[in-house]
Amino acid sequence: MRAVVVTTSYPMSDEDPSGHFVRSSARALARSGAEVHVIAAGGSVLDAPSRDGELVVHRAGGGALFAWPGAVARARASPLRLLAAGPFAASVLARLRAIGPVDRAVAHWIVPCAWPLLLAAPRARLEVRAHGADVRLLLGAPRPARAAVVGALLRRDARFVFAAGALRDALAGALAPAQARALLGASRVEPPAFDLPPVGERAEALRRELLQSPGERIAVVACRLIPTKRVELAIEAARAAGPGLWLVVVGDGPERPALERLARGPAAGSAGHARRAGGAAVRFTGALPRREALAWIGAADVLLHPSSHEAAPTVIREARALGVPVIACDAGDVVAWARDDDGIVVAEGTAEGLAAALRAVPPRRSDRAPAPLR
Template sequence: MRVLISAYACEPGAGSELGKGWNFSCELARQGHEVTVLTCGSHHRDAIERHAAAHGLPEGLRFAWHDVPGWSGPGYANARHIRQHYLAWQLTVRRTAAALLARAPFDVVHHLTWTVLRWPSFLGGLGPRFVFGPVGGGQGSPKPLRKGLPRRCLRAERRRDAINLWSRVDPLVLGALSRADAILVTDAATLRHVPVWLRGRAHVVVDVTAPPARRAIERPAREDPAILFAGRLEGWKGVHLALGAVARLRRHRSGLVFTVAGSGPEEAYFRAEAARLGLGEAVRFLGAVPHEAMGAVYAAHDLLLFPSLHDSGPHVIGEAFAHGLPVVCLDLGGPAIAVTERCGAVVKTGGRSRSDVEAALAEAVDALLVAPEALERARLGAFERAEALGYPAHVEAIVERFYQTPRAAARRLAAMPNGPIPPARKA
């Protein structure tokens, strides 16, 4: 198939949205499709061309560049106005896409990044089948779990609530959804933001992907368990809940160590929270860790504690699985459908206070650490989950389910030698 990928964020050797745009597109080309990636030239062209010169590109993969006229953009290191630049890019990219379509036919136009429903794409209705997503962002943090956060975090959460409400009637969002042939969402909360009359086109899919499993990792010998959080240090990432859980665990696991890998605006708050709980040297703040150095960090820990309040498809979960780390998360957003009981635990939040959730997180972690055989089973489950969430399987499923008309997809799936892949969930 000939596919035009819209990936504002796309860069080799990166994680998160940048890595998703790059890895998905490369894998799509490796599977034999002709892929043109339309991305932000001012942000990513230099890195992509350097990589291509040094390592080459998969056969069939090409790049096209679009820049916002008169505005090169803030970049990701100083991303204060990145959202405004993204919207300007989306508002101006349609003409570039139309020119590409005029020169060569495409079967599918796929909006891949960013993965937020309230940030629409305007590439539907150009002729080819239009796939939008997977996108998230419809989740909101439960109010009881915001307790204790700094006022600026609370203001940000209230602002997010208001923006999500507006997205339900935003004509730009509704226009993008109405022009999509397939709307892929990362969780049930985001699905509820899709208008009822369009939910026949909407599907919930797991948007957590994993690199190849690294079963040969040598883990350091230690007596006491080591727990990891990795991510940007913002209030909604739930580090305050993780610290509360660690404080409870330390009552009977005095040697337990908790590592926080990442930086962000709330680092000082989380450090103060750790001190308030008397955790002292039990908590280590590593600051920002380069993506290429994270492998050693994963290998030095036993599990990932990731109680985010509204993530859609955090790639840190897939990376943890690939390194054999079970994951404990909340039943909120994309992590809740990526993590299973074979590779971790999902903690319920409905009707629970902050204290209740912290206690439940501690209990879930303790259950994995209670015996070596329990942790080993969860490690094996993590490796298995990483293989199931790898880009080869993920891309193949997206193509089979959503790049074709439903009737053509049904015929192809029925002809597969191993039977059809499980159907996506619908509204």
């Protein structure tokens, strides 16, 4: 069986955190016996295909728009970047034609990745995976446009896989009743796959480096620093939670300067990377390789996740797989997960609500058991 995966997010290297769940999904497909070709944003359309283990990766350009810290943030910073969507789609079509007939086609994100498959892979079994931003884009589009996109895929007998039930419900609720029923009948909910490298030794080393006295704790926020992640709430909550807390902000993005100003004044720690916020010390690590970012999560007493817009946040699932408790806000399927996992606490989406949850975090156990992967 030959299969093709089309995506706007795929890692440029082993340590690139972008799109690792897409790679995990593609690798799972390859393990089923398929010859898998991945067409991904980034690089140049002139690049020759490369090998990524058992996968063949074809770059289709479009990096001006489809790159860190995300297409929405990049387009907001420079609207002209939206012009890269057209050449990317044309490059995907060219790559599909060069690959030739396939038996199975998988689009990660409904838009812009699914429609080239309608044109260039007419006989392949089509699967469309929705992760969040694509559904929000459709919800913000005019109703006729939304219905046209979903209708074209349903007529093609596409199967939809939603990262979260909340996404599927939101999209179905924005369609006409007959089309909503058809979508529900052609879909399932399945959180994205992910691989977790061993990070235990590095996590313990990071705790030894950071903690200065008994009783101190580490809270970690790991995300792109964009408005919807609401990292300012984590900083304000850390300030309100009292002394003895380190807040480590793992990631980078356009909000970082404002967040560093909010954290206020220098504090002990790496030069240029620590700020004092009330009684808490805040450390900004910047963007890190994936393994190092996971090590910081593994080093934490708790993962803070105050984001307002999510589907099935992989970082929460990674934290729980590492045995780290989570304080999150109500977004996506997080509330449903918390019903089955007492290691996830859903807090009110305010600094006061998060601070109260932080104060209730029990001391770290040395024998933290990982939660079952979802």
